[in-house]
Amino acid sequence: MNRSARRRLTAAALTVVAVTTGATACSSSGSGSGSGGTSTKASDGGTYTIWDPYPQFDKSSAWTKLLDGCGTEAGVKIKRTAFDTSDLTNKALLAAQQGNSADVLIIDNPVVSTLAEAGVLTSTDDTKLDVSKVSPNLLSAGQSGGKTYGTPIGANTLALYYNNKVLKAAGVDISSVKDWKSLTAALAKVKAAGKKGITFSAIGTEEGSFQFLPWYWGSGAQLTALDSDKAVSALSLWKDWLGKGYAPNSVINNTQTTSWAEFATGDYAFAENGTWQLGNADKAGLDYGVIPVPGIDGGSAAAPTGGEFVTIPVQDDTARYATTQKLVSCLTNSQNLLDTDTTLSYVAPTTEVQDKQAAANPKLKPWVEAVKAARGRTGDNLGTKYPKISEQLWKAVQSALSGSASPKDALGSAQSAVK
Amino acid sequence: MKHTTQQPPDQRRTADRNGAATAAPAPAGATTRRRRASHQWTAWAFLAPVALYLALFYAYPLYRNLDLSLHNYTVRSFVRGDAPFTGLANYRAVFDDPTFAPALLHTAVFTTVCLVLQYSIGLALAVFFNQHFRLSAILRALFLVPWLLPLIVSASTWSWMLNSDSGIVNATLHAVGIGPVHWLTSPSWSLTSVIIANVWIGVPFNLVVLYSGLQSIPASLYEAAALDGAGAWRRFWSITFPLLRPVSAITLLLGLVYTLKVFDIIWIMTKGGPADSSTTFATWSYQLGFGNLLPAFGPGAAVGNLLVVAALVFGLVYLKVQRKQASS
Numbered sequence: 001m002n003r004s005a006r007r008r009l010t011a012a013a014l015t016v017v018a019v020t021t022g023a024t025a026c027s028s029s030g031s032g033s034g035s036g037g038t039s040t041k042a043s044d045g046g047t048y049t050i051w052d053p054y055p056q057f058d059k060s061s062a063w064t065k066l067l068d069g070c071g072t073e074a075g076v077k078i079k080r081t082a083f084d085t086s087d088l089t090n091k092a093l094l095a096a097q098q099g100n101s102a103d104v105l106i107i108d109n110p111v112v113s114t115l116a117e118a119g120v121l122t123s124t125d126d127t128k129l130d131v132s133k134v135s136p137n138l139l140s141a142g143q144s145g146g147k148t149y150g151t152p153i154g155a156n157t158l159a160l161y162y163n164n165k166v167l168k169a170a171g172v173d174i175s176s177v178k179d180w181k182s183l184t185a186a187l188a189k190v191k192a193a194g195k196k197g198i199t200f201s202a203i204g205t206e207e208g209s210f211q212f213l214p215w216y217w218g219s220g221a222q223l224t225a226l227d228s229d230k231a232v233s234a235l236s237l238w239k240d241w242l243g244k245g246y247a248p249n250s251v252i253n254n255t256q257t258t259s260w261a262e263f264a265t266g267d268y269a270f271a272e273n274g275t276w277q278l279g280n281a282d283k284a285g286l287d288y289g290v291i292p293v294p295g296i297d298g299g300s301a302a303a304p305t306g307g308e309f310v311t312i313p314v315q316d317d318t319a320r321y322a323t324t325q326k327l328v329s330c331l332t333n334s335q336n337l338l339d340t341d342t343t344l345s346y347v348a349p350t351t352e353v354q355d356k357q358a359a360a361n362p363k364l365k366p367w368v369e370a371v372k373a374a375r376g377r378t379g380d381n382l383g384t385k386y387p388k389i390s391e392q393l394w395k396a397v398q399s400a401l402s403g404s405a406s407p408k409d410a411l412g413s414a415q416s417a418v419k
Numbered sequence: 420m421k422h423t424t425q426q427p428p429d430q431r432r433t434a435d436r437n438g439a440a441t442a443a444p445a446p447a448g449a450t451t452r453r454r455r456a457s458h459q460w461t462a463w464a465f466l467a468p469v470a471l472y473l474a475l476f477y478a479y480p481l482y483r484n485l486d487l488s489l490h491n492y493t494v495r496s497f498v499r500g501d502a503p504f505t506g507l508a509n510y511r512a513v514f515d516d517p518t519f520a521p522a523l524l525h526t527a528v529f530t531t532v533c534l535v536l537q538y539s540i541g542l543a544l545a546v547f548f549n550q551h552f553r554l555s556a557i558l559r560a561l562f563l564v565p566w567l568l569p570l571i572v573s574a575s576t577w578s579w580m581l582n583s584d585s586g587i588v589n590a591t592l593h594a595v596g597i598g599p600v601h602w603l604t605s606p607s608w609s610l611t612s613v614i615i616a617n618v619w620i621g622v623p624f625n626l627v628v629l630y631s632g633l634q635s636i637p638a639s640l641y642e643a644a645a646l647d648g649a650g651a652w653r654r655f656w657s658i659t660f661p662l663l664r665p666v667s668a669i670t671l672l673l674g675l676v677y678t679l680k681v682f683d684i685i686w687i688m689t690k691g692g693p694a695d696s697s698t699t700f701a702t703w704s705y706q707l708g709f710g711n712l713l714p715a716f717g718p719g720a721a722v723g724n725l726l727v728v729a730a731l732v733f734g735l736v737y738l739k740v741q742r743k744q745a746s747s
Contacts, residue, residue, distance in 0.1 A: 089712070089714075090709070090714070093494060093497060093498060093714075096498045097497060097498050097499075097500065110712055111712060114494055114712060114713055115494070117494060117495060118493075118494035118495045118497070118498045119495055119498060119499070120498060203690065204690045204691070204692040204693065205690065205710065206711075206712060248583065248584040249583040249584060249599070249601050249604050249605075250582050250583045250584045250585070250603075250604060252603075252604035252692075252693050253578070253582075253603050253604055253689065253690075253692075253693075262584075262585075384494075384713060386712070387711050387712035387713035388711075388713060390711075390712065391710075391711050395694065395695075398692050398693040398694050399693070399694040401604075401693070402601075402604055402605055402606050402692070402693035402694055402696070403605065403606070404606040404693065404694040404696065405694070417517075
């Protein structure tokens, strides 16, 4: 009996040990999968970690090969982990909290100022990264407090796709569409011809603000005063379109992808969408064209810039920055930018590469123009104030379009919520 | 541990001083006490895995959530871990938020309406399938489909069907001459739409549990009642309903805890909008913590904790009902 009791005790003790080690093994592998094995970094100086938001690229992709190639050039091994864009911000914050940030972090541009504010990123002063060739309007998204926290890998923005067939049937000449008035008149003609006018995304997330901004800025409004008369005129434009049936009611719930699906049916005359849909437009066999989003009284409205920044997170071991800087310079040199931005269907961040892109593919020309006119969302020194403003902006758009408040009231309460 | 009894007294005293079994006057007493102690250790050792599991996966996250809700976290202090303690400031902010009252109302309406509909439809179907007609097993299995589907599939499908312009529901309504209903994009309809989807998803659970409850009601009762001339309606209210009460109570309470925390369906279909018209505590908590480029962890955790407290209250009610049933 004594022996069996002891055996029982031993068994129990072993179970405890097994469970505890099992649990710790789980937790360490849990964080390990997130950190991409950076915890072993200190002992393994020859491996550099890169996190990116491009899960669509697998091991055999040109992107992965480019990363490995840059690693070889710098004399180090690359360990790459791809995340979903929406996951990456929180993962990067957690990793920084645990002190095991990646060496290179490629992240959505409006997040850069937030991470910089959190002290997660190094500035280009620290790492001696050269950003002199980058177009200033694109670089502004990564600047805060007079410092620059990375360099764009490419940019995209919004413009208006139009369907030639629908416009022709409605008797609309696209060259007549120059400002809001002529655009609305074109939509009226399209509707009278039994077709659908315009689709966009006004969903209650960052995507909704992103899509509203060209109209908002096109009215001359500034993000510092959400309740200005100009801002109200921009929201009233959208509201009017919904009220008159020029835009479908579903835009309130549309993501940019669902909005594109509506345009791809071939029934819509216009769609506000991004550079990244070019490939799909060709695939859908649409007879389409692209014009910049018009400003209220003509000209092109500034559209917000999309696309990612290559950043260098803060490390305990500052000696790593020299190699990391080599890696980032390699990733963003002209030839590699051209390759990467062609794959991603982005516009390059430097004029030199933009010209090459436009020469190689004339369809990119309006996009290069649009990117040149585009503005960073976190620019104007808004930095980390932008996310709060943006949330109130998309809420106001939703309230007005769904009819729960007038554009004036919706923007008025948005402005008072930001203060 | 046989060898302890064979030890000379002085050695035993050393062992005693070491704390294994203190103040044991007689050898026999010491042995039993030691045995008891070792039994206790064994018991603890067996308990340890569960205790550890509970601590790691339940107690710690709860503590962490409470901790988050009591500190003023910004992204900077989140990374550095030096967020200042602010007491109940996050809770005050949540209570003062203009979203609080609508979110509370929506949570209450969503939970109550879903529960009532899920239960009554589930019960009606359970009684219906209890008739054991031809193909009843196959039909009953079909009713389980919503339960088996991943929530993202059912919610996405519902949001396609309810789309204002290209959804099948509005197309059908149009065919019978009813104008388009903006199911997901009108503040007056969005809550109704998510309730419809959630009821559809919740009916199978009620059906299965209530159906198995019906199996335990002896058929002889119905025969006796029928002989006494009781009609179907009378038999339902005098036999089925009262005898099903314990099962009903559990079904409703489990459903309540489940419905209170429904998040995915609402988030996928409406994101809590438009204009917060379908925001419940569950979606609001997520919206605060993760729905923005700049996460507000403190207030998000505070709303989450309110939800935990609500679920806890109903959990206690559930325990009490269960205990009452056990004693009766």
